Amino acid sequence: VTAFGIEEHILVAMARQVRDGDLVAQGVNSVMASLAFALAKRTHAPNMVCVNIGGGVDVMPSPLPPSSVAPQWIHGTPVIVSNADLYGHMFSGRFDLFFSSGVQIDAEGRINLTVIGDRQKPTVRLPGAGGLPVVFQTVKRVVLWRARHTPNIFTEKLDFVSAAGNVTRVITPLCVFRMQDGRLALEQVFPGTDVMAVRTQTGFAFATVPEGVSEVAPPTAHELAVIAELDPQRHHRLEFR
């Protein structure tokens, strides 16, 4: 058995959200999202089409550059889709999947990336949501992920609602939530945790899915080999520090 950590386990859980044939978009500054797409493309979703933030289409450099705007992301692309044009394509409802995250995430899968505290006099000014308000409303499936799971992050009330919309899953180091009737429900847990542990670490109440909570299947040897090839320096682990 090849060794893996929660980082790789989350990564394969994200990749498995990709369906073969999906049209996906890859945002800025996320090694985990780009790796998840590249992993899916190399395993179960060879017909996925990915537009990256540099404007490249279906460019999957191996190993992946640590920067999401490195020149390798447009080297060899048949077309450059500028960021402005990307939103035009999103407005037409073509995009299937987008990975995102939030500093705070609530029970409806809404996120805060704007401020902590009062908006006029914030304790912390966050980077802002960029185009995410539009992405969340126009991309069919938005999957959130977060490298930590605490009651402050998974909170009852956001300090600011930066984006809200079509979130279908939320993946954390403890579990996978699925959207069910507008609220997150616990679908799966990672090995070594259970429903009670997730409740303790979550700031909002949640139901469990009707079919019962299962365990996230471990990465296969093939998935781990592809990850090692795409990210030999393990840049993706930096996001968990």
Added chain:
Amino acid sequence: MIGLDGCDLPEASGFRRIRDPYSPTEVYAIPAIKPDVAVIHVHEADVQGNARIFGSPGYDLAMVEAASTVILTAERIIPTEEFEKVPELTRVPFFIVTAVVHVPHGASPTGCYPDYDVDEPAVLEYQQRVQREANIEDYLQTVIP
């Protein structure tokens, strides 16, 4: 535009929600941003202000369309005849441009695909040296020949 429902941004930014006159939905009317000046760096320009941008133009074109004064900095100045041979490659039309400045390596220490990549050590040096406003002039003296 569509796509802002359910978040606090429209209220915080004063965006008005209006009925779409052509469909039974509601949309947001976003106030126009009207910059006085836009400065963008391009790969090739002629002296009149026609410009080619290789790689992704990002939001450069939206910025120059919105601004009242447009300044181009260019890696290379090339003859207008080159633009006339392949007008499809021209991304910025000369008639919106106020000034063209020949600035080779003008995007440095960031990148200008495909001419040069981000110079990471130089970005780190910049970050360290301009932490105090007083040092900015000194930094500029050493990087601008």
